[in-house]
Amino acid sequence: MQEDKGALPPKETFSEWYNDILWQAEIMDVRYPVKGVYVWFPHGFAVRKATYAILRELLDKDHDETLFPLLIPENEFMKEAEHIKGFEEEVYWVTHGGTSELDVPLALRPTSETAIYPMYALWVRSHADLPIKLYQIVNTFRYETKHTRPLIRLREITSFKEAHTVHATWKDAESQVNDAVTLYRTFYDRLCVPVIISRRPEWDKFPGADYTIATDVIMPDGKTLQAGTVHHLGDHFSRTFDITYEDAQGEQQLAYQTCYGISERCIAALISTHGDDKGLVLPPAVAPVQIAIVPIIIKKREEEIRAEAEKLETELKDAGFRVKTDFRSIRPGAKYYHWEMRGVPLRIEIGPRDIDNGVVMAVTRFGEKNTVSRDSLIPGIQTIMNTFTEELKERAEQKAQEKIFSVSSLEEAREAAGKGVAVIQWCGCEECAKTIETEIDVSVLGTDVQSKYIADTAGTCIICGKPSRPAIIARTY
Amino acid sequence: MQEDKGALPPKETFSEWYNDILWQAEIMDVRYPVKGVYVWFPHGFAVRKATYAILRELLDKDHDETLFPLLIPENEFMKEAEHIKGFEEEVYWVTHGGTSELDVPLALRPTSETAIYPMYALWVRSHADLPIKLYQIVNTFRYETKHTRPLIRLREITSFKEAHTVHATWKDAESQVNDAVTLYRTFYDRLCVPVIISRRPEWDKFPGADYTIATDVIMPDGKTLQAGTVHHLGDHFSRTFDITYEDAQGEQQLAYQTCYGISERCIAALISTHGDDKGLVLPPAVAPVQIAIVPIIIKKREEEIRAEAEKLETELKDAGFRVKTDFRSIRPGAKYYHWEMRGVPLRIEIGPRDIDNGVVMAVTRFGEKNTVSRDSLIPGIQTIMNTFTEELKERAEQKAQEKIFSVSSLEEAREAAGKGVAVIQWCGCEECAKTIETEIDVSVLGTDVQSKYIADTAGTCIICGKPSRPAIIARTY
Structure with a gap:
């Protein structure tokens, strides 16, 4: 389009x-x-x-x-x-x-x-x-x-x-x-x-x-x-x-x-x-195209490579994958760019040398290259896909964790709220919340926090000093 | 509800x-x-x-x-x-x-x-x-x-x-x-x-x-x-x-x-x-429940019959059917009524005698009873379901055919339009169409009719007598 x-x-x-x-x-x-x-x-x-x-x-x-x-x-x-x-x-x-x-x-x-x-x-x-x-x-x-x-x-x-x-x-x-x-x-x-x-x-x-x-x-x-x-x-x-x-x-x-x-x-x-600097990154569970096949075509073996790409597509589709083969007459690099932008989890390259060696080259959206034997294509691809999902999850969790800050003063909270979510102690009263919200231009999101990164430990309110429990604050959309 | x-x-x-x-x-x-x-x-x-x-x-x-x-x-x-x-x-x-x-x-x-x-x-x-x-x-x-x-x-x-x-x-x-x-x-x-x-x-x-x-x-x-x-x-x-x-x-x-x-x-x-006097009749293709299992429970074999109904349900679901087992404590007759009203194509009754004989009783929404051997349950049910779809189609086509009338005068058209669609000869001009529409309170639906019941034969317009082709008229929603 x-x-x-x-x-x-x-x-x-x-x-x-x-x-x-x-x-x-x-x-x-x-x-x-x-x-x-x-x-x-x-x-x-x-x-x-x-x-x-x-x-x-x-x-x-x-x-x-x-x-x-x-x-x-x-x-x-x-x-x-x-x-x-x-x-x-x-x-x-x-x-x-x-x-x-x-x-x-x-x-x-x-x-x-x-x-x-x-x-x-x-x-x-x-x-x-x-x-x-x-x-x-x-x-x-x-x-x-x-x-x-x-x-x-x-x-x-x-x-x-x-x-x-x-x-x-x-x-x-x-x-x-x-x-x-x-x-x-x-x-x-x-x-x-x-x-x-x-x-x-x-x-x-x-x-x-x-x-x-x-x-x-x-x-x-x-x-x-x-x-x-x-x-x-x-x-x-x-x-x-x-x-x-x-x-x-x-x-x-x-x-x-x-x-x-x-x-x-x-x-x-x-x-x-x-997403990253190259475009979308989609979990296989929601990727409209999970695998993009890019045939690396050389003139004298064109027929053979096309046939192999189509065969690959059929096998992968029969195994339940959502697959698209990119036969457009543009450079392979432009195709890689195109599918990366759209977040396709896995790209399979198939060229003459791969055919000769009985393999395909599977490259994840993270750029990790895997040689998969043609004989065990489906389990090979399934493993790569599962590993990709796990890695996607881990990367996301790590990024989230890096944006959560336990703080113990308004000053620390102010600094943290510029970078992510601050975990503070708050007594639960509206007056203290309004003080926090006006002082550092954040919202008090809530209490009874359910997150593996945030411990539910008792403390004292950073405003009034009364007994309190953790609350989270952040700038919000 | x-x-x-x-x-x-x-x-x-x-x-x-x-x-x-x-x-x-x-x-x-x-x-x-x-x-x-x-x-x-x-x-x-x-x-x-x-x-x-x-x-x-x-x-x-x-x-x-x-x-x-x-x-x-x-x-x-x-x-x-x-x-x-x-x-x-x-x-x-x-x-x-x-x-x-x-x-x-x-x-x-x-x-x-x-x-x-x-x-x-x-x-x-x-x-x-x-x-x-x-x-x-x-x-x-x-x-x-x-x-x-x-x-x-x-x-x-x-x-x-x-x-x-x-x-x-x-x-x-x-x-x-x-x-x-x-x-x-x-x-x-x-x-x-x-x-x-x-x-x-x-x-x-x-x-x-x-x-x-x-x-x-x-x-x-x-x-x-x-x-x-x-x-x-x-x-x-x-x-x-x-x-x-x-x-x-x-x-x-x-x-x-x-x-x-x-x-x-x-x-x-x-x-x-x-639909019919008993309720909906749904083609299996769009029936939310394709098979309703009604266990015929007698007290002393209750456990056994329940277990068999559940087993049936699992087998049929595994084969891709949409199945519901009706364990409500109401009379079987009330259950039949309930599922018939909702258009379920097939009802399976399973009682002590069926278990003893190694069969199930499969009753279509048309009331046709089939004894299916438990040994060949899935192909048996599949055959009944396919036959049901065919019969549904045939019945519908016959009803449609009975409501299409080839007529050659305004008088015949008037009579036909009270019962269904009339096929007339019409020259294609608006004046003649308006005459038809006002005279007998119908709409001229159209020309170039694609229907196996209507032959595309040339004739003369029932109003002006000019050369014409078939058109259909009817009262419309």
Whole structure:
């Protein structure tokens, strides 16, 4: 769809690198004539498809997929007071159909609680109907006034996976929150993306939730990207929307709910975590092309080399790999560049000498060369692919670890927050948090941190000196 | 999600049957508080998922999937005059973001030409970029003023598959139109749904197209449902949006385009073609559950029967079938009813006598009983499943054939149009068509009919007597 166009800016200049790679690796086109909405290139969409296939696979074990309407009538949308407050400045309103004004303005869902819960009120009758665990993958809309950025801060979120569950008790809903957190951890693990999970402070929870657990990814510039949230909704929405059930004793009870979402920010995290100065680096699990075959053609053996490349492709495809053979009449170097930019995990070169020696040359996206015997092609490639995934994970974990700093004073915290996530001791009160946030221009992300790099040891608050536990702070996207 | 609730109205009373089956077979919930938009139940969504997986499989052979924005700025939307005329009464407008009025109102796409083609203008540079063949599966919006109906006439079309292609010449685009028609025929063939393909009259083509080929399904009440259209766009849009390419001689040329779409009307066609008085009947290809295992449990051999049912399930799943075992503690008859309503192609009953005899009882959705030896379970079931698909197709074709009538006068046409599709001789002029349409309250669907039931023989127009060819007329949805 476009020619290759020279080197990327180095990844150290993250913001420029990010904008450029989206274009060069054909993820998104940013030239659509509405602010904050973007076009998926086919390659970007193929990455999205493979990534969301993992999400679906994990959810489908005990959720059902479904689809609710985009348009929410004003009266339903306005029912839950806290929820409205959280969204009223961000909602797009449809006011006209054709040339006539609508009787009731319709909101474009910013998230679907107010679309789904009136239906849940109809569906939930008895304790035997519970739990309900549904999810949908949809477009949602936020009238963002902040600086927009592809995949990260959008006016149309094209790929919002939102799950909504209903339970008989607060405890059951809590246990679902824990399951959802585990699911998100597994999801990011499959993407080889390290995450930090924490409990958001009271003032930063989802509008209408009892509490919120969030998944953050440390981006290359040290800022964190919130890339998944899980909310215990308590009975806030079931009170508002009248979601009740008859228990085993014949009594009417309020239901308890959770919801949890992930957007295309997971793709931003994937790209940013693994990419390098040459372009994307994709885990085999989500690479649309896992192996690019580049035939090294010399004129007098052209037929033979072509035939061998096609044979290789067939064998690898039959073994389940996603393979593309690059027969274009450009230099091999240009082909290497092309496939590296697009993040293909493995390139196989096949030339006359390889044929004579009964081998192929397999080069990973990290540049590691492996000679694989033609006789044991499939197990050979499988091993290289597995090793590549492991190495990708290790590299990502090491980079994450290097960006986490345990600090014991505001000064140290200030320095750390310029480079990554600072782990501090915080008593939990809003006043101390606000002091930290204003003093060093960060956000208090949360407490109850789940990360193997952060020990949960008691201490004293760096502001007030009261007994405290670890909290994480960072500059955020 | 809901209890079973008694018999369906007979399919003869099609309109009532249709509304009721959507509810009882858990396809759509119509109680969402906005007119013309509906909620997919998980079972309905699973049917949609399997159906669209076939569509994707067919398209992915030589198209790429992608995703464009929902919101189209007013100025882009208003560029192509004929196109606007076709849609202006039906467009939803977003006028506000938060509490502020937008500078430029945004249309919710009724279809995506005006979202996609400004990008195509940027993407198409040289003849080497062509053809481009992209598709997306998205929600689109029409402010329908006519009576709305789930899956058929919607204000939010949730499942619009639209493909948009660009070619170097008018001929290339024409050949793409033919490929798309073949693709749609294959798609409906996989659903075992007979279709009639014809060329729409000039006044009924897509706004901005050179010509339109449509796919119609004859519904049980004899009305036709347009369930897929393919448009040759000529250079109308490429002129408006400036989509040009440099040819091999270095000259700038206008590109030629096609687009073609299918919506969830394909699900309406599927349900209506095959369903019967007992509920849905699904082709195995799209049945979320292909086999329901019902253990016939007697107390003293309960353990053994349960174990055998589980073993059966595992074996069938390993062979690639989608299987569900129904262990609920309700009567077997209630289970049969439940799975029949949901259209499951095959039910396997397993009781003590079957175990003793080394067999299972396999009952198709048509009620045909087959004893299958436990020793050759998989090939046995596979044969029954294939035969079932064939029979489903034959039954559907026979019903379609019975609803097609060759007629030679307006009087005969009037009678036929009450029961199905009438094949008439029509000269092709608008005046004669309007006479036919007003006299007997039908639509002239089209000419160049592709159907094995309709011979393309020359004749004379039933109105003016001039030389003519066959055309089809019907009452339409």
